[in-house]
Amino acid sequence: xxxxxxxxxxxxxxxxxxxxxxxxxxxxxxxxxxxQAGVLLAGEGLRPSSVDAGRITVTGGKTTxxxxxxxxxxxxxxxxxxxxxxxKAEAMQWAQKFTDIFIAAGADVEVDVRRVTEWEDLAPPA
Numbered sequence: 001x002x003x004x005x006x007x008x009x010x011x012x013x014x015x016x017x018x019x020x021x022x023x024x025x026x027x028x029x030x031x032x033x034x035x036q037a038g039v040l041l042a043g044e045g046l047r048p049s050s051v052d053a054g055r056i057t058v059t060g061g062k063t064t065x066x067x068x069x070x071x072x073x074x075x076x077x078x079x080x081x082x083x084x085x086x087x088k089a090e091a092m093q094w095a096q097k098f099t100d101i102f103i104a105a106g107a108d109v110e111v112d113v114r115r116v117t118e119w120e121d122l123a124p125p126a
Contacts, residue, residue: 001084001085001086001087001088001091001115001116002041002082002083002084002085002115002116002118003082003083003085003088003091003113003114003115003116004080004081004082004083004112004113004114004115004116005080005081005082005083005091005094005095005098005111005112005113006077006079006080006111006112006114007077007078007079007080007098007099007102007109007110007111007112008075008076008077008078008109008110008111008112009075009076009078009107009109010074010075010108011048011049011050011069011070011074011075011076012074014048016078016107017047017048017078019105020105022104022105023101023104023105026101026104026105027101030097030098030101031043031081033097034081034083034094038084039083039084039085039090039094040081040082040083041082041083041084042080042081042082043079043080043081043082044079044080045078045079046076046077046078046079046080048068048069048076048078049068049069049070049076050068050069051068052068053067053068053069053070054066054067054068055068055070075110081094081098082116088113088115091113091115092113095111095113098111099111
């Protein structure tokens with residue numbers, strides 16, 4: 001099973017988007033551990049919406065294109081890790097290790113853990 005672990009940060013706290021060396025070292029250690037365990041498929045941090053961001057919204061058939069920064073959004077997805085694990089419980093264990101990095105930095109964070117829909121999930125039952 002693949003799970004996406006996404007963390008959100010408050011865009012109004014620029015210090016969270018410019019981590020110090022200790023945070024970077026802890027994140028690197030986590031990514032190394034997940035990679036060594038064979039569960040990390042991909043993982044990246046994202047830039048704040050003030051840097052090269054855009055949003056496309058379709059409401060009632062009308063498309064609206066907005067350039068960043070996104071003033072109406074306090075918390076944005078700031079990064080992700082795509083994990084290949086046995087089940088949700090294992091994904092949650094890795095996500096907890098991930099949040100520990102933020103706890104050590106004294107930062108508040110919200111992490112969503114979501115299972116990726118596989119093609120087989122969409123196929124009609126045989």
